[in-house]
Every structure is written in C-alpha cells, then in structure tokens.
Amino acid sequence: MTAIPILPGIQSNMLPTDRIKFHVLSCGPDDGVPVVFIHGNFSAATYWEEAMLALPPGYHAIAPDMRGYGWSEDKLVDATRGYRDWSDDLAALFVALKIDSAHLVGWSLGGGIALRFLIDHPDKVRTLTLVNPVSPCGFGGTKGVEGTPCYNDFAGSGGGTVNPEFVNRIIAQDRSADDPNCPRNVINTFYYKAPFSSGREEAFLTAALQEKMGEQKYPGDLTPSDNWPNVAPGVWGPINAGSPKWVQGDVEALLMLAIKPPILWIRGSDDMIVSDNSMFDFGALGKMGFVPGWPGENIYPPQPMVSQTRNVLAKYAAAGGRFEEVVIADTAHSPHIEKPDEFNSNFHRHITQTG
Numbered sequence: 086m087t088a089i090p091i092l093p094g095i096q097s098n099m100l101p102t103d104r105i106k107f108h109v110l111s112c113g114p115d116d117g118v119p120v121v122f123i124h125g126n127f128s129a130a131t132y133w134e135e136a137m138l139a140l141p142p143g144y145h146a147i148a149p150d151m152r153g154y155g156w157s158e159d160k161l162v163d164a165t166r167g168y169r170d171w172s173d174d175l176a177a178l179f180v181a182l183k184i185d186s187a188h189l190v191g192w193s194l195g196g197g198i199a200l201r202f203l204i205d206h207p208d209k210v211r212t213l214t215l216v217n218p219v220s221p222c223g224f225g226g227t228k229g230v231e232g233t234p235c236y237n238d239f240a241g242s243g244g245g246t247v248n249p250e251f252v253n254r255i256i257a258q259d260r261s262a263d264d265p266n267c268p269r270n271v272i273n274t275f276y277y278k279a280p281f282s283s284g285r286e287e288a289f290l291t292a293a294l295q296e297k298m299g300e301q302k303y304p305g306d307l308t309p310s311d312n313w314p315n316v317a318p319g320v321w322g323p324i325n326a327g328s329p330k331w332v333q334g335d336v337e338a339l340l341m342l343a344i345k346p347p348i349l350w351i352r353g354s355d356d357m358i359v360s361d362n363s364m365f366d367f368g369a370l371g372k373m374g375f376v377p378g379w380p381g382e383n384i385y386p387p388q389p390m391v392s393q394t395r396n397v398l399a400k401y402a403a404a405g406g407r408f409e410e411v412v413i414a415d416t417a418h419s420p421h422i423e424k425p426d427e428f429n430s431n432f433h434r435h436i437t438q439t440g
Contacts, residue, residue, distance in 0.1 A: 090288035102177035108156035117145035125193025129155030131292035164325030168201035207344035223329030242328040243318025244305025345406030353416035
C-alpha cells in the first residue's frame with residue numbers, strides 16, 4: 086500500500102464498519118466534540134489535515150477517505166442512489182465511532198454528500214459547513230437558479246464529461262508536470278489561485294492519485310445521447326452520482342426538514358471549478374467555443390452553480406433555517422488551504438456558537 090503522508094499530530098487508522106472499511110484520519114481529544122470533514126473529488130482526507138489540527142481545544146476531528154477515494158476499501162458507488170451510498174457510509178461510521186451528533190464539513194463534492202447526510206440524519210448534524218460545494222441541483226446539465234434540466238436525459242453531466250486524458254494520467258499514476266492534463270497541474274491550476282503554491286504538493290498529489298479507477302469507478306460509465314454534447318449520465322461512479330438525474334428531489338427534501346441546523350457557506354472568490362462560469366461545465370465551455378456544436382444560450386447556457394446554491398440556501402432560511410455566505414478573496418477552490426487563517430476564523434466562529 087502506498088505510504089500515507091500525514092502531518093505530526095494526525096492519527097491514521099483503518100476502521101471497519103458494517104458497510105465499508107474506512108481509512109480515517111483523526112486528531113484532538115477522543116471525548117471532544119466531533120467534527121467530521123468530508124473531502125471532494127480527486128482528493129482525500131489528507132486535504133483536511135491543517136484544518137483538523139487548527140480546531141479549537143475540546144474538538145475531535147475525524148476525516149474519512151470516502152468510498153472510491155484514498156485508502157478506504159474499494160467499493161463501487163451506485164450512482165442511481167445519488168449521494169446516498171456515501172451518506173449511508175457516514176451513518177455507519179457514526180455508529181462505529183459511537184457519534185451521536187457532529188459538526189459536518191463538506192468540500193466540493195463533499196458538500197453534496199454533506200447535504201444528503203443532513204437530509205437523511207438531521208438529528209446527527211450540529212452545524213453544517215459547505216466549502217465551495219457542488220450545486221444542490223447537481224453538477225452539469227441544468228440551467229437557471231432553479232436547476233431546470235437542459236435536456237430530459239440530463240446530457241452534459243455524468244462520467245462521460247470527464248477529460249479522458251486526465252483519466253489516463255491518473256491510471257498511469259503520472260506525477261509529471263509536462264502537460265495541462267497532468268494531475269499535478271490540474272490541482273495547481275484549479276484548486277488554487279496563482280501564485281499560491283502548497284508546501285504539501287507531493288502529499289496532496291499522492292492522496293488524490295489513490296482514487297479508484299475504472300468504468301464503474303472513476304469517472305464512471307456513460308449513456309450516449311442525441312443531445313449536445315452527446316453524452317448523458319451512466320449508473321456507476323462518483324461523477325454520475327452527482328448528476329442532476331440522480332439527485333432529483335434532494336432540494337425539496339432539504340427544505341422540508343423539521344430540523345434545520347445552521348449552515349455556513351464558505352467559497353473562494355475565484356473558483357473555476359464550482360462557479361457560474363465553470364471551466365468544467367459544458368455550457369460554459371461551449372459558449373467559449375471550446376466544444377463545437379454548442380446549441381446556444383437559450384438551450385444550454387453555463388450552469389449558474391453559485392447562484393443555484395444561493396437560491397436553495399435562501400429558501401432554506403425562509404423555511405426556518407439559517408445560513409451565512411462568506412467569500413474569501415483571492416482564493417479559488419480550496420480556501421481552507423489557500424487562506425487557512427481566514428477560513429478558520431469563520432469556521433471556528435460557526436461551530437463554537439453551538440458548542
């Protein structure tokens with residue numbers, strides 16, 4: 086097994102549950118208030134270590150490698166369940182660790198998982214922190230703040246939308262920097278805003294490269310489509326699981342919750358992954374001329390991911406919940422890594438307000 090690159094003060098353990106054998110990072114007193122950190126796509130628990138170590142006294146940090154990522158047991162993600170495989174895994178982790186309730190933190194794809202866990206187990210969530218989360222409407226294939234599908238088959242979302250050259254380089258465990266599609270360059274270009282550079286570049290690359298690869302794993306299968314860009318979601322893997330086809334109903338379920346813990350939404354000002362003009366969205370790429378055949382603004386505009394999130398959280402507040410949006414300037418997709426002091430100031434204030 087590839088060596089796990091962790092910082093002093095972080096513990097690394099394999100933890101069996103009744104669903105999956107998790108690799109879990111942790112720190113802080115065992116009897117402290119639990120804070121559970123959920124990583125995003127092409128990453129792993131390692132990306133949370135600095136934030137874990139920075140928690141105030143009295144908190145216990147727990148960061149699992151989610152199904153399909155890191156050093157956890159290799160099990161498939163059934164995309165037709167949306168984020169539920171991961172939510173059920175987290176519930177099993179709570180049981181194994183005897184956690185009654187915890188502060189939940191979700192980054193990017195992990196934000197979608199965290200919202201699903203809140204829907205499934207609202208009594209187990211003390212607070213929710215979303216860090217550059219994917220839109221609650223799903224990733225790709227929708228338009229407008231309500232997340233209306235561009236096509237009935239949700240073309241432009243799912244496993245077929247991932248750059249195959251990037252996939253091939255992950256499979257090859259490429260650590261070079263000789264091409265824009267190199268995993269190292271994708272991380273440095275899109276996770277951070279230049280000129281930021283992480284001192285843990287090698288550790289982060291190693292952790293990300295543990296992603297489980299294959300047609301039923303990452304990026305997942307696809308369904309051919311007559312609609313532009315000619316691919317629709319498949320039924321396996323993490324990218325399909327985040328398709329709006331399979332997360333339909335999540336927004337309505339969120340808004341109907343009787344228990345609505347406070348939500349902090351922290352995002353980087355210059356994110357190019359999750360934005361209203363994402364470089365990973367076919368609507369945006371088509372409009373810029375990078376993908377031929379774009380059907381135009383009326384049919385397939387750029388997905389307004391940030392605006393969709395704001396719309397949903399405003400409805401959450403109107404339905405009796407509470408949320409705060411914090412934008413950290415001059416950061417991209419990873420404000421917890423790029424500007425940790427500012428991130429932690431807001432995050433710690435949020436969780437300490439409720440204990």
